[in-house]
Amino acid sequence: MRLFLRLGACAAAALLSFGAMAEDNPTVRAPAGSVAGRSSGDLNVFKGIPYAKPPVGPLRWKAPEALPSWTGVRDAGAPGLACVQPKAAGTTVYTSPPPAMGEDCLTLNITAPKRAKSAPVLVWIHGGTLLNGYGFNEMYDGAALARRGVIVVSINYRLSVLGYMAHPGLSAENPDGISGNYGLLDQIAALRWIHDNIAAFGGDPANVTVSGESAGALSVMYLMASPKAKGLFAKAVVESGYMISMPELKQPNHGEFAAEAIGSYIAGQVGATDVAALRAMDAETLVQAAAKVNYFPLGTVDGKVLTGQLVDVFDKGGQAPVPILAGFNSGEIRSLRWLIAPPPADAKAYEAMIRERYGDLADEFLRLYPATSTLEESELAATRDALYGWTAERLVRDQTRLGQPGYLYLFDHGYPAMDDKGLHSFHASEIPYVFGTMAHTPSYWPKAPDSPVERRLTAAMSDYWASFARDGKPVAEGLPAWPVFGQDEGYMAFTDTAQPGHKVMPGMYALHEATVCRRRAAGNLPWNWNTGVVSPVLPPHAEGC
Template sequence: MRTGLFANAAFAVILASLVAAPVGALAGQPIVRAPAGAVQGVKQDGLEIFRGIPYAAPPVGQGRWKPPAAAPAWPGVRDATAFGPACFQPPPRPGSIYADPLEAMSEDCLSLNIWTPAKARKAPVLVWIHGGSLISGASSEPMYDGVAVARRSGVVVVSINYRLGVLGYLAHPELSAETADRVSGNYGLLDQIAALKWVRGNIAAFGGDPGNVTVAGESAGALSVMYLMASPQARGLFQKAIAQSAYMISSPTLRETRFGHVAAETAGVAVAAKLGANDLTALRAMDAKTLTSAALMAGFQTFATVDGKVLPRQLVETFDRGEQAKVPILAGFNSGEIRSLRILAPSPPADATTYEAEIRKRYGDLAEDYLKLYPSTDIPESVLLAPRDSLYGWTAERLVAKQTAVGAPGYFYYFDHGYPAAEAAGLHGFHASEIPYVFGTADKTPPAWPKIPETPAEAGLSTAMIDYWTAFARSSAPKAVGQPDWKPYGEGRAYMAFTDAPRPGEHLRPGMYELNETVVCRRRAQGDVPWNWNVGVVSPPLPAPVSQCR
């Protein structure tokens, strides 16, 4: 009996000491004491992984539709072993190859994740911004797992969440009146800037170099990269940029109707009225989940806003004026972008005669240039290629050309890879299909994604792309051992094609960039039509040539 009492007392003392110990001490897992606070992660494959770290305060209640504020301090050691919730977004379209179930959503979603080699010191940092049209997606998606990249390259990988849809990009006069600058909207972009500031202030504690940060993203993530390059508020927060399938679209202006876009504040008032919210108080009182889906159904279109502060100008104008961040860039697009985004392609005309007549009516003096690139001999293919080039191909080449012009190296790529399941689905080189190769996550794609075979050839292509991408993050020059040299775009309009293997080339699709550059230039001069998806047989008639863009 006495022995039992002694044993119980001793156990109680031991238990008390364990409970009082930092959370990481019990499990032997890594603890990092960063300026923002102490966090405990997990060890895996020679890496230390930290998930769900808040980089800003929860934007809830009166914090909804405000610039991100500093995250509150937390006591002791914070558990950073699980991803934070995704930002609110509508349910995915049934059957979409991109749909990947999310475990949780919340307005308290401004968190980031870090994969770092266990002994990293001043390692390059790659900050990933997820895609999803600025209305969906999350840093927790398995395809963005940073294990393979960090383990192979020694690069510190960071992925971030940011506010989406109406919660991330609503502009409204009452919101503008709350700020000293009298602007609103762009909250998701401001979140990204806040995350980069967090990285600058804290990543050294995780073995990263705050002076060697590459910001990277795909689709809307790449659009975000361009916005960051254009925003004065992001200047100096990154030293390199990677833009995969970016699209340099026109954006609404805060208080003017321009380029076919209603003023952003006007659009905000209109969507609030449709939602039955007469003022900002009513909007802030709405349930976030309901609001997110209802705003989309009410026609809210998610764009960043040209407000003169966060985004001073249209992206095309910023890059034309050389006012963007003058950082090295790696940018490219995929051969089959529109094969999985057929909503962006017009219905093909019934025959070649109708097709050619429509193109001549709409493109005028540029019709022959258009028909040379997108001929009537294969109309179904032409109606896929034209929007691909006008959105993604033109943007990628424009980025590397404009960076080259300001003295920063640009590296251009073309992803033209297929594999049996993708080919069977008619999805050769489809939108986002390069991502699992860049991350080494072929086994972590969404449920309906065409399954990538586990073969040495597929693994070899992924290894090469990881090596090119991370070498660029390390030293501004994409190099891969045993692979061809990747020349900068400025040397003969060079590019790297990724087919069955990396294959260098020069002057991809002659005439494509020039045609689309001229079309966009004329649209800009006209001033009342967006250049986002007005392509081919649905294009409004082009205005007459003007002196600066014949």
């Protein structure tokens, strides 16, 4: 007899009786309910497990609600839907459209070693500018890390306007008077589910590492800063994170419009007069319409979920006191060239523009990003450092100040197909080395050779990441010790090999910290993509900067 609950169409279809499960399908009886996964050699794999109620109908733009325990055995042999996201306008190295998407998408996937017991848990939060992506992308397959003793959990969370839009009408119906941050609340709900259920899969709920790249790394920083995520993780991994300014809920600040004002504008642009009209719209139509008017999702400073700008929270020591592994890639912007402006006509014009904008900091800016080299190369490096290099070093500095170990890395590896396209160490190119998934990169990703160098680097990075998830210290047998940042600003460079060093890119952090500090003091300037020749004129020296 089949037993079904009203958990949404996808959820109901996944519930089967115990007798319907094949004998070689591992079954786990978790507090949330029983699930049947698939055996894969020495691993057990569970896909598409729901961690919250489907946020559809009246639950759209609500905090995720806990799912009641189900009866019977849920088939966890296939991934769930990807969360609704805009269709790509063209193709890039990242193009990997989801096979199917919908609002009933709050699911997670678990890859665990067989006979795991109190194993460390690594939770992966996918990137995609909070607009795109999904946790079951093959490049995030957890098998290689699981074979190193780590349980890997990848999650979906709401994206675009469904995940991050604030609106006065939504705030009015909320008991706390807030709106936005729904995707972040999904991530917190997933962490709660993991805390309550992962022991049944062989994991240790007290040894969870939150990790992510790009917007996933931004999400990790939000989680570190959010009081609602307190106690749900023990370590953090931030790959190519960007600690940029965020909109505040009800008032403009730091050059950003108020989040509610942004939501009202989007509603007007898509033809919705109120929240009821927004909820009545087809989800895919709404997300696509928002993309056409350039909606860009970010977390909102609402006083409850996110209590302040990330830089302020971290400066005050209000973030989670956990060990951190953070880093960036030497070629971050080579695949994100939309972030830089066309270079000026010549070196003389470039220097004049930098001097006009950076004032007393111009000499140092021009030392690091000179007018005498190829101007585009200077722009690529300046934007990389302002977004990703500064953030990575700031994070390890901040955690060191809290008395926690911080491990910094620079990924600077390429191979012929990558370098021939001018993409050396591009944004996200470290991911398949961490996961050991170079054979499962997206269609337009430069294909790596199956060479000893590639295999050794993959094994090294997987080992370092797995040991950090296990013990809070990145170690790879037979490879150099990764120096903690607090010891003479130590870091690890990943070129063709792992090479420890000290003081990555001297002067880089100090320049961009001073730039951000002055913009913060001014109160009307954001700190995000506006670097170099597109920077606003910096305020003069400010107290504390």
